Amino acid sequence: MKLLICTQKVDKKDPVLGFFTEWIDAFASRTQQVTVLCLQQGTVTLRQNTRIFSLGKERKKRHTFIYGIRFLRFIWRERASYDTVFVHMNHEYILLGGLVWRLLRKRIGLWYAHGHVPAGLRLAQHLAHLVFTSTSKGFRLHGKNVIVVGQGTDTALFFPRQDETSTNVLQLLTVGRIAPTKQLEVGIEAVRILRGGGQNISYTIVGAPATALDLQYEEKLKIDVLEAGLYTLVHFLGPREYRKLPKLFQVADLFVSASLNGSLDKVTIEAMASGVPVITCNDAVAEVISPYAPELVFTPGDAKTLARQILRYASLPKESRTEIKEQLRDLVVRQHSLEGLVLRILGWYNSITP
Numbered sequence: 472m473k474l475l476i477c478t479q480k481v482d483k484k485d486p487v488l489g490f491f492t493e494w495i496d497a498f499a500s501r502t503q504q505v506t507v508l509c510l511q512q513g514t515v516t517l518r519q520n521t522r523i524f525s526l527g528k529e530r531k532k533r534h535t536f537i538y539g540i541r542f543l544r545f546i547w548r549e550r551a552s553y554d555t556v557f558v559h560m561n562h563e564y565i566l567l568g569g570l571v572w573r574l575l576r577k578r579i580g581l582w583y584a585h586g587h588v589p590a591g592l593r594l595a596q597h598l599a600h601l602v603f604t605s606t607s608k609g610f611r612l613h614g615k616n617v618i619v620v621g622q623g624t625d626t627a628l629f630f631p632r633q634d635e636t637s638t639n640v641l642q643l644l645t646v647g648r649i650a651p652t653k654q655l656e657v658g659i660e661a662v663r664i665l666r667g668g669g670q671n672i673s674y675t676i677v678g679a680p681a682t683a684l685d686l687q688y689e690e691k692l693k694i695d696v697l698e699a700g701l702y703t704l705v706h707f708l709g710p711r712e713y714r715k716l717p718k719l720f721q722v723a724d725l726f727v728s729a730s731l732n733g734s735l736d737k738v739t740i741e742a743m744a745s746g747v748p749v750i751t752c753n754d755a756v757a758e759v760i761s762p763y764a765p766e767l768v769f770t771p772g773d774a775k776t777l778a779r780q781i782l783r784y785a786s787l788p789k790e791s792r793t794e795i796k797e798q799l800r801d802l803v804v805r806q807h808s809l810e811g812l813v814l815r816i817l818g819w820y821n822s823i824t825p
Contacts (some may be wrong), residue, residue, distance in 0.1 A: 586733020
């Protein structure tokens with residue numbers, strides 16, 4: 472198989488999209504040739520059978536129209552270099568090139584895993600032969616071409632800490648973009664409640680805002696933390712490179728996900744792979760951890776139930792906590808490993824004729 476991958480950004484140092492370089496490498500290890508077309512390119516290390524091309528956003532900001540022309544020129548010029556197309560999240564690539572790829576009889580697949588349904592997604596679904604998603608809630612449109620394949624996490628990179636140490640401080644962690652949809656104020660309020668009840672606790676928030684609205688939200692959170700007297704307990708670390716995240720996961724006791732985006736956030740799977748249980752109100756995550764819902768799921772937007780669930784988990788016997796960690800790690804290895812994801816996707820490609 473000769474695969475064309477279309478994505479937004481390829482940069483192993485990017486705190487949000489750095490993981491995708493691991494996906495590219497995994498696909499390259501299982502295919503004859505991989506060609507990557509991205510909007511923006513940063514630092515990346517490639518296998519010998521992999522080539523990468525950028526539409527040029529990293530060099531100079533240009534109009535979207537220019538990127539579209541470059542994209543169409545590229546997929547036509549390189550048409551002999553690929554027989555299969557994998558579009559990661561950006562369905563706009565399929566809206567632009569879907570008819571060309573259909574004319575050229577290329578197998579088209581779209582990866583989309585988010586609760587939001589943007590304009591044009593339904594048309595992209597019809598142009599694609601296959602739509603891959605992480606869970607049943609990751610793609611909210613119905614269709615015979617929608618395939619649930621799990622999330623793709625590098626379980627060799629994200630693994631539990633071996634030399635387990637215990638402290639009297641319960642350490643909470645959240646990783647991801649700082650945005651209103653993440654509802655970080657719920658976790659902060661839960662910390663205030665738990666501190667008031669005498670619980671030794673800390674809350675580390677890793678990530679950065681992406682828009683002006685996000686920046687305003689972050690500033691308000693920091694003000695709220697100061698006014699509540701939580702500045703020694705709640706820590707904003709800013710963004711971190713993808714490959715530096717495992718160490719942060721390994722020292723955490725619980726990962727807090729108050730997000731309402733309706734999709735299976737990859738960071739929650741990375742947390743579980745690292746032996747860190749996830750306390751969540753996200754229905755897509757709750758579906759994955761359903762056997763432990765009584766301990767790990769709370770009511771959306773409700774800091775009191777979040778605090779109660781945190782305390783409930785912390786009060787479990789050590790043996791019970793260890794069992795939960797091991798079971799969640801095993802679930803990720805079986806259903807959400809990167810190697811398994813790539814094998815499933817390639818298997819579906821091989822099952823269709825364009």
